[in-house]
Amino acid sequence: MIDNLVVGFGAALTPENLLWCFIGVLLGTVIGILPGLGSATGVAILIPVTLTFDPLTALIMLAGIYHGSQFGATTTAILVATPGEASSVVSTFDGYRMARAGRAGPALAISALGSFTAAFVALVALTTVAPFFAEIALGFGPPELLAVMFLGLCTIVVFSGGNLLLGAALGLVGILVSTVGVDVGSGTPRYTFDQVDLFGGLPYVEVMIGLFAIGELLNQLHRGMATPIRTRFRDLFLTKEDLRRAAPATARGTLVGFVLGCLPGAGTTLASFMAYGAEKRFSRNRDRIGTGAIEGVVAPDAATSSGSNANFVPTLVLGVPGGATTAVLLGAFLVYGIQPGPLLFENQPTLVWGLLASFFVGNAILLLLNLPLAPVFAQLLRVRYSILYPLIIVTSLVGAYSVKNSMLSVWIVIVFGFVGYAMKRLNLPVAPLVLGLVIGPLFETALVQTSALGEGAVLPLLASSGTALAILGLALLLVLGPLVVRLVRTRTLPTPERQP
Amino acid sequence: MKPPLRTALAASGACTLLTGCAVLNASPAPPDDWTPRGSVSALVAFAPGGGSDRSARVVAESLNDLDAGFDVNVENREGGSGAVGWATFMSEQGNGNALLIAETALNTLPLLYDVPFTYRDFTPLTMFAQDSRMVVAAQDAPYDTCEELVEAGAQDPVTIGSSGRTGADSLVNAEFEKNGGQFSVVPYGSTGEVLTALMGDQIEVAPASAASAKPYVESGDFKALCTLTADRYDDPVLGDVPTAREQGLDAEVTVWRGVLAPDGIAEVQRDYWISAVREAMDSETYRDYIEDDLLIPADLEGEEFEEYLHEYDEEMKEVFR
Numbered sequence: 001m002i003d004n005l006v007v008g009f010g011a012a013l014t015p016e017n018l019l020w021c022f023i024g025v026l027l028g029t030v031i032g033i034l035p036g037l038g039s040a041t042g043v044a045i046l047i048p049v050t051l052t053f054d055p056l057t058a059l060i061m062l063a064g065i066y067h068g069s070q071f072g073a074t075t076t077a078i079l080v081a082t083p084g085e086a087s088s089v090v091s092t093f094d095g096y097r098m099a100r101a102g103r104a105g106p107a108l109a110i111s112a113l114g115s116f117t118a119a120f121v122a123l124v125a126l127t128t129v130a131p132f133f134a135e136i137a138l139g140f141g142p143p144e145l146l147a148v149m150f151l152g153l154c155t156i157v158v159f160s161g162g163n164l165l166l167g168a169a170l171g172l173v174g175i176l177v178s179t180v181g182v183d184v185g186s187g188t189p190r191y192t193f194d195q196v197d198l199f200g201g202l203p204y205v206e207v208m209i210g211l212f213a214i215g216e217l218l219n220q221l222h223r224g225m226a227t228p229i230r231t232r233f234r235d236l237f238l239t240k241e242d243l244r245r246a247a248p249a250t251a252r253g254t255l256v257g258f259v260l261g262c263l264p265g266a267g268t269t270l271a272s273f274m275a276y277g278a279e280k281r282f283s284r285n286r287d288r289i290g291t292g293a294i295e296g297v298v299a300p301d302a303a304t305s306s307g308s309n310a311n312f313v314p315t316l317v318l319g320v321p322g323g324a325t326t327a328v329l330l331g332a333f334l335v336y337g338i339q340p341g342p343l344l345f346e347n348q349p350t351l352v353w354g355l356l357a358s359f360f361v362g363n364a365i366l367l368l369l370n371l372p373l374a375p376v377f378a379q380l381l382r383v384r385y386s387i388l389y390p391l392i393i394v395t396s397l398v399g400a401y402s403v404k405n406s407m408l409s410v411w412i413v414i415v416f417g418f419v420g421y422a423m424k425r426l427n428l429p430v431a432p433l434v435l436g437l438v439i440g441p442l443f444e445t446a447l448v449q450t451s452a453l454g455e456g457a458v459l460p461l462l463a464s465s466g467t468a469l470a471i472l473g474l475a476l477l478l479v480l481g482p483l484v485v486r487l488v489r490t491r492t493l494p495t496p497e498r499q500p
Numbered sequence: 501m502k503p504p505l506r507t508a509l510a511a512s513g514a515c516t517l518l519t520g521c522a523v524l525n526a527s528p529a530p531p532d533d534w535t536p537r538g539s540v541s542a543l544v545a546f547a548p549g550g551g552s553d554r555s556a557r558v559v560a561e562s563l564n565d566l567d568a569g570f571d572v573n574v575e576n577r578e579g580g581s582g583a584v585g586w587a588t589f590m591s592e593q594g595n596g597n598a599l600l601i602a603e604t605a606l607n608t609l610p611l612l613y614d615v616p617f618t619y620r621d622f623t624p625l626t627m628f629a630q631d632s633r634m635v636v637a638a639q640d641a642p643y644d645t646c647e648e649l650v651e652a653g654a655q656d657p658v659t660i661g662s663s664g665r666t667g668a669d670s671l672v673n674a675e676f677e678k679n680g681g682q683f684s685v686v687p688y689g690s691t692g693e694v695l696t697a698l699m700g701d702q703i704e705v706a707p708a709s710a711a712s713a714k715p716y717v718e719s720g721d722f723k724a725l726c727t728l729t730a731d732r733y734d735d736p737v738l739g740d741v742p743t744a745r746e747q748g749l750d751a752e753v754t755v756w757r758g759v760l761a762p763d764g765i766a767e768v769q770r771d772y773w774i775s776a777v778r779e780a781m782d783s784e785t786y787r788d789y790i791e792d793d794l795l796i797p798a799d800l801e802g803e804e805f806e807e808y809l810h811e812y813d814e815e816m817k818e819v820f821r
Contacts, residue, residue: 044576047557051561138696138699138700139700140700141697141700141701141702142686142702181579181580182579182580182581182583182613189580189613189614196580196583196584196587196588196615196616197584197587197588199579199580199583199584199587199615200578200579200580200583200584201579314696318692318695318696318699327547328547330692331550331553331554334554340692344715405575406588445687445689448687449686449687449688452684452685452686452687453659453684453686453702453703455657455684
């Protein structure tokens, strides 16, 4: 284990690799800040640039872009509710509220700190248990993944804001919207209205930009809150209390992110949602989550960070990408003539461990870059809204257009912008909708595969898998747990213990 | 708070209009000494990282190495098993500065789904490679050859993975069924996922490209049942694997990869690209690609390529009847 780390850091810390890691992280941050231009696109664009490099150097730079853009995306999510990536949607929940309350600096700082810690823990976990986790991931066939997706859908309970029926309904709307496009099983076009552009489904990124960035902006304009946020100097920095509250949340987020990141196909978006859901259930301050609590910022970011590192387990060991960006990186591996698979760890130890060590270095650079910069970024909110809002609208629309060079994307952003605005006005929670949208396709794929395996029957396969049953049990606990607790409490304690 | 709202909408409206205008593109009739200038897009209808994307990047790089005054950029427009990208490419009609890097699914997709295009809506330039499939199974599988696999499938359906309904994997399946085997097909997103499913014992056999199956055969995780090529692979690891024909099955799978241009381009433009691609295929990048990916080199141009596509389409109509 230690040998591997020594080899890895030896390879990652050469001046050249360090420089390219730095450049990658910096570029990535910029890419992440621009809405629409996500890490997958960023990495794809830069692959040709790196073709002349040594493979390790090239991959280190590309991985730097990956990490940098995750962070950049979170930055805009916190500051102006504009998530640059699907995985940073969750950061708008509490991060943006912290920023509105004048605490953008600490939100950004804790996000950087949490990501770094999670990256470190994930690295140690990767070096020690990566092959072991790859074994477990192999045992995760379609029935088990179906159970995981079901669990994911059950977190809607947590996101419903008290009204479970409403949350479930919005989740179903999300799933319905996610069925647009050619279906995975039979290949029938659904709800495409003969628009070939819709064959691939409604793209997440555009929907997210609309729902969150444009929706929030319209809402702000409607309310006419035109005074920029003035922050007091001491509010720019993290307090001891912040750190004390963030620590357990970081630990939980890291764990959730790592486990989900190891599963092929689950991706970091699901991880960030589940980590947030876990906070709402298990955090000591669970009642404050959603109102601008630091736990709600740090847990999903830690999950994204450890999840994106753990994503390399299926990518490197199995050759199956865990998410969109690792799929592009997998392509980069092939371009350099490296075939991921069971023999990669044995055949190319310097490359693999060098790359893994560079994740840690990259996150350290991000931390060094962003801890001092967080208060500076926070100053962005002091810009007059007549300048800031047009900027957000334009970058959002141009960003959406640039994803596929298609005007349809721009229309999707605009339409979902109004949907987001309407939901805000009507006080509907957006999270269940997004969750349905994200999990819908994953759930459907797992369902179709399971039914193909069982020749039409799904339940016998679920029942015959112990892992799937355990996960389903967890889902049941998630839904019924609070009900049972409340029931027992009202029976044993006649007086309500909850304070007003 | 009306002023900020008005400023915001006005400013963003202006900027959006500017972006919108850039999309408009008019092309005059090309002169006889036409050459492409500036940026040339090479469209791929699949996501970055897959086989199509890789082939497009090889072609783009080889063309750019010619230093002929243009710059080829790979553009991914994935979705709907290729439908989104290819339908988009139809709007490039008459544009000599646009290339399409496509493959077999361009023939099969319109046969299966209601899409607004067929391969006839594009101008074939050069077919630069052919690929095939091999079939792998777990070491302890009860069959050692594809012939035994088909027999086993005739008794009781065998679970087979497939990376898509229109790609090479579906052809393997069709060929085996033609020989009497029965299979229940489990759909996956990519060959990588199919091989992982085989590793996890979720499926019993997996079709895969030689390049992606090779490491698993080398490590001893899987045994190779047969290849669906005309001849055996010239490779130290896979050279021992017999073809399906050797084992007595009437089964062979060939998929093509080629460069196409939009419909309605001028002859001078077509000829330019055909000779440019010919020159580009002389590069080390291209040769390494063919060798590393265990592909069959091909160099059908213009009418020959078109003729090939006609024949191929007839074959596919038989398969997907």
